[in-house]
Amino acid sequence: MTTETQAQALSDGADLLIDALKLNGITNFYGLPGIPITDLTRRAQAAGMRMISFRHEQNAGNAAAIAGFLTQKPGICLTVSAPGFLNGLTALANATTNCFPMILVSGSSEREVVDLQQGDYEEMDQLAIAKPLCKAAFRVLHAEDIGVGVARAIRAAVSGRPGGVYLDLPAKVFAQTMDAETGRKSLIKVVDPAPRQIPAPDAVQRALQLLAGAKRPLIILGKGAAYAQADTEIRTLIEKTKIPYLPMSMAKGLLPDTHEQSAAAARSYVLPEADVVVMIGARLNWLLSHGKGKTWGGKDAKAWGGQKFIQIDISPQEADSNVPIDAPVVGDIGSCVSALLNGISAAGSGWPQPSADWLGAIADRKSKNIAKMAETLAKNPVPMNFHSALNVVRDIIKANPDAMLVNEGANALDFTRSIVDMYKPRKRIDVGTWGVMGIGMGFAVAAAVETGLPVIAVEGDSAFGFSGMEVETICRYNLPVCIVVFNNNGVYKGTDVNPTGGPDVAPTVFVKGARYDKLMEAFGGVGVHATTPAELRKAMEEAVRSRKPTLINAVIDETAGTESGRITSLNPKSAKK
Numbered sequence: 001m002t003t004e005t006q007a008q009a010l011s012d013g014a015d016l017l018i019d020a021l022k023l024n025g026i027t028n029f030y031g032l033p034g035i036p037i038t039d040l041t042r043r044a045q046a047a048g049m050r051m052i053s054f055r056h057e058q059n060a061g062n063a064a065a066i067a068g069f070l071t072q073k074p075g076i077c078l079t080v081s082a083p084g085f086l087n088g089l090t091a092l093a094n095a096t097t098n099c100f101p102m103i104l105v106s107g108s109s110e111r112e113v114v115d116l117q118q119g120d121y122e123e124m125d126q127l128a129i130a131k132p133l134c135k136a137a138f139r140v141l142h143a144e145d146i147g148v149g150v151a152r153a154i155r156a157a158v159s160g161r162p163g164g165v166y167l168d169l170p171a172k173v174f175a176q177t178m179d180a181e182t183g184r185k186s187l188i189k190v191v192d193p194a195p196r197q198i199p200a201p202d203a204v205q206r207a208l209q210l211l212a213g214a215k216r217p218l219i220i221l222g223k224g225a226a227y228a229q230a231d232t233e234i235r236t237l238i239e240k241t242k243i244p245y246l247p248m249s250m251a252k253g254l255l256p257d258t259h260e261q262s263a264a265a266a267r268s269y270v271l272p273e274a275d276v277v278v279m280i281g282a283r284l285n286w287l288l289s290h291g292k293g294k295t296w297g298g299k300d301a302k303a304w305g306g307q308k309f310i311q312i313d314i315s316p317q318e319a320d321s322n323v324p325i326d327a328p329v330v331g332d333i334g335s336c337v338s339a340l341l342n343g344i345s346a347a348g349s350g351w352p353q354p355s356a357d358w359l360g361a362i363a364d365r366k367s368k369n370i371a372k373m374a375e376t377l378a379k380n381p382v383p384m385n386f387h388s389a390l391n392v393v394r395d396i397i398k399a400n401p402d403a404m405l406v407n408e409g410a411n412a413l414d415f416t417r418s419i420v421d422m423y424k425p426r427k428r429i430d431v432g433t434w435g436v437m438g439i440g441m442g443f444a445v446a447a448a449v450e451t452g453l454p455v456i457a458v459e460g461d462s463a464f465g466f467s468g469m470e471v472e473t474i475c476r477y478n479l480p481v482c483i484v485v486f487n488n489n490g491v492y493k494g495t496d497v498n499p500t501g502g503p504d505v506a507p508t509v510f511v512k513g514a515r516y517d518k519l520m521e522a523f524g525g526v527g528v529h530a531t532t533p534a535e536l537r538k539a540m541e542e543a544v545r546s547r548k549p550t551l552i553n554a555v556i557d558e559t560a561g562t563e564s565g566r567i568t569s570l571n572p573k574s575a576k577k
Ligand code: ADP
Pocket: 097, 098, 099, 161, 162, 221, 222, 223, 224, 225, 227, 228, 248, 249, 250, 251, 280, 281, 282, 283, 284, 285, 287, 312, 313, 314, 315, 318, 331, 332, 333, 334, 432, 433
C-alpha cells in the first residue's frame, strides 16, 4: 500500500469527532485554538464546519450556550487544556444554571501523567473539576469510543432539563488512528435526542380543576417556554383562556409585549393579587422572590401570599423548591400545554373566563403605568439618560422586530427589559438566572452566526468590558452586530468618590469620557460617538441597514444609575456607616 492509500483508509480521532458532530447535524464550533486542538480547528473548517475563533474561551463558551438555546441543538465550545478549559468553565456552569444545552469539548493532557501528577504541559484533572458544574461529564480514551462519547454528550445536553455537558479528549486521542470503515461504523446518529415527555393524565386533570376554580388567574412564561418552541400552543392557551400573563425577561416576545393580555406593566399588582398562577418553564427562584414575601402579598419577607400554583416543567424535581406546588405538570411544554388545551376545548363554552373585575383592574393599572412611562420617555434631558436613549432603541426594535437583542449591565439591563418591547419569540437574550456580566459579545456573535439576523447589543459600560475584545471577532467575521455602550463612566454610575481624597478613583469609577467607539474603529468597524437621541437613532438605523459591525458610544448622564439597578436590596446591609 502506498502512504497515500494508507492515509485514505484511516481515520484519526479528529476525523471521528468532526464526523460524529456532522452526523448529528452540528456544524458550528465556537472556540480558541492551541495545543492540542489547533489542527482539529483547521480540519473542522476544511471539512465544511464553521469554526468561529474567539479571543477568550469564556466568550466562545457563552456563544455555544446561547446557540444551544436558540437552536435546541447543543452548542459546541472547543478549548485547549487547563487554562483554556478553565476559561470555558464559567460559561459551562452558566449554561447549566440557565438550562441551555452546550457541550464543552476540551483537549487535556495525558491521563497517565495527570494521574501521577508528574507535571505535564497544562496538567489538570479536568473531568473532576468540570463534574460539579455541569449536567454530565465524559472522557474518551480511545478513538473508537468517540462516537459513543459524542452521542452521550448530545443526549445529556438536550434531553430532559437541558444543560451543560463536558467532554474530555486527552491529546493522544486526536492522533489515534483506526480503519476508516470501522471508524465510520463506530459513529452514532442519535435518534430522538430530546424525547417528548407526555404529562400524566391525572396531573393534567388536577391542573385543570385548579385552574377552572380560579377567579384571578395569571400565567408566568419563563425562558424554558421560549426554549421549548411551542409558540403556537402557548399563544393559543393564553388567548383561549383570556388569562393575563407575565413574561420573564427571555420569554418577552413569545407573544408580542404589546399584546392586550400582557400584564407586564401591572406586575406589582398581579403578583400579590393572583389566586392561581400557572408557571410555564419558569422557576420560583430569586427572580420571582421565591414565590413568597411582599412581592406576592405575604405579610413579611418569608410569608407565603396564599396563591396556588400549577407548574409546567420538564424537571420532576422542580416543584416545591420554594413554595408548595398544588398541581405540578411534568413533561415537555409543548405536550403539557396541548394536554391542558385539550381539556379546555373539551369543556367548550363551560370553561370559565377570568373575572371581569380582575381583567378590568389590570387594564387600569396598565394604562396608568404606560402613560407614566410615555411621559418619562418623551423627555429629552441633556446629557441623555437611560430613558431617552432607550426610547430610541425601543423604536429601532419596533421597526426591526426580527433583530436579536442582547442585553447586559445593571441599569442598562433593567431599563431595557422594561422599556424595549419585543415582538417575536427568542429575540431577547440576556444575563439570565445568575445576572452574570460577560455574556454580551459571545451571545452577539452566536446570535448573528446562528440566525443571520441583525443583532443589537445594549451594554452597560462595565458589562461590555468583560467581553469587549471580541469586537475584533465581530469585525473578523463581518457580523451584523450593532453594539450600543451606555457609557455612564462606571459600574452602575460614575459619580462615586474616594473618601480619602487619595489618587485612586473610587472602585466603581472608570476613565471618564472614554471612547469605546475607537475600539471598534481599530479593527475596521464603524465607531460612532453619540451624545443625543437623534445621533443615536441615526447611527442605529445606519448600522441595521448596512449590517456593518458598529459600536456606538452612547454618552449617558453619569448620575443616572442606581447601585445594582433594581436589585439594590440584595446588597448586604451593615449597621456600620
Ligand atoms: P426564567 O429565568 O425565565 O424564569 P428559568 O430558567 O428559571 O426561567 O426556568 C426554566 C425552566 O424551564 C426550568 O425549570 C427548566 O427545567 C424548564 N424547561 C426547559 N425546557 C423545557 C421544556 N422543553 N419543557 C418543559 N420545561 C422546560
